[in-house]
Amino acid sequence: MPQLELSPVIDFHSDTYKDAYSRINAIVIEGEQQASANYIKLAELLPEHKDELLDLAKMESRHQKGFQSCGRNLQVTPDMDFARQFFSDLHRNFQLAAAEGRVVTCLVIQALIIECFAIAAYNIYIPVADPFARKITEGVVKDEYMHLNFGEKWLKANFEAAKAEIEQANRENLPLVWRMLNQVEDDARTLGMEKDALIEDFMIAYGEALSNIGFNTRELMRLSAYGLAAA
Ligand code: PL3
Numbered sequence: 001m002p003q004l005e006l007s008p009v010i011d012f013h014s015d016t017y018k019d020a021y022s023r024i025n026a027i028v029i030e031g032e033q034q035a036s037a038n039y040i041k042l043a044e045l046l047p048e049h050k051d052e053l054l055d056l057a058k059m060e061s062r063h064q065k066g067f068q069s070c071g072r073n074l075q076v077t078p079d080m081d082f083a084r085q086f087f088s089d090l091h092r093n094f095q096l097a098a099a100e101g102r103v104v105t106c107l108v109i110q111a112l113i114i115e116c117f118a119i120a121a122y123n124i125y126i127p128v129a130d131p132f133a134r135k136i137t138e139g140v141v142k143d144e145y146m147h148l149n150f151g152e153k154w155l156k157a158n159f160e161a162a163k164a165e166i167e168q169a170n171r172e173n174l175p176l177v178w179r180m181l182n183q184v185e186d187d188a189r190t191l192g193m194e195k196d197a198l199i200e201d202f203m204i205a206y207g208e209a210l211s212n213i214g215f216n217t218r219e220l221m222r223l224s225a226y227g228l229a230a231a
């Protein structure tokens with residue numbers, strides 16, 4: 001069967017599109033800003049990796065600016081109150097872990113969970129984005145793989161000592177991601193992004209990361225699906 005039209009035409013200037021964009025755009029702007037702050041915090045907690053982590057923090061600030069320009073380009077005002085609310089639980093868990101020096105938990109939240117969430121979202125967004133945002137997002141997603149790689153390398157090198165805390169951090173934070181995904185499901189669909197595709201891409205990135213860190217297949221299946229059935 002010939003496939004002539006694969007993706008429906010999206011009107012980037014419709015009120016419906018711009019309304020959904022005001023929340024999704026705010027989420028990525030807030031996510032990038034918090035990511036920058038989180039890497040600055042991690043640079044304090046891991047002084048031996050200070051320079052590398054401060055570099056990552058700078059990249060996140062650049063991402064934030066890039067996504068702000070995407071909103072401006074569509075004449076959309078990002079709903080930052082919504083975005084702060086959206087991240088509040090994950091943000092609180094990171095802050096608490098940082099205050100208690102639980103660096104493994106901080107890395108799981110930022111360098112694994114948030115980065116995989118970003119990688120999934122950006123990869124699904126690229127083919128349905130407006131041309132301006134597509135270019136920006138293509139540049140950003142390359143960086144996110146580097147950030148994920150930092151977390152993987154560190155957790156792999158400290159695997160035996162970190163294993164129990166990784167599992168605990170996963171239990172506490174992965175269900176939040178599924179809930180967040182449900183919260184943006186409708187807006188994401190308006191932008192041409194399907195929830196199932198987002199889940200699939202997240203599971204692939206997160207499962208690969210857990211495998212690289214040292215978990216076996218059974219463990220990584222259990223970890224990456226934790227809380228999904230309840231979502
Ligand atoms: C890490 O560098 C950045 C963290 C950003 C988190 C983004 C999560 C996005 C989830 C919302 C799903 C729709 C995304 C649309 C992409 C523009």
Ligand code: FE2
Nearest residue numbers: 032035060063
């Ligand atoms: Fe980023």
Ligand code: FE2
Nearest residue numbers: 035115144147
């Ligand atoms: Fe990142």
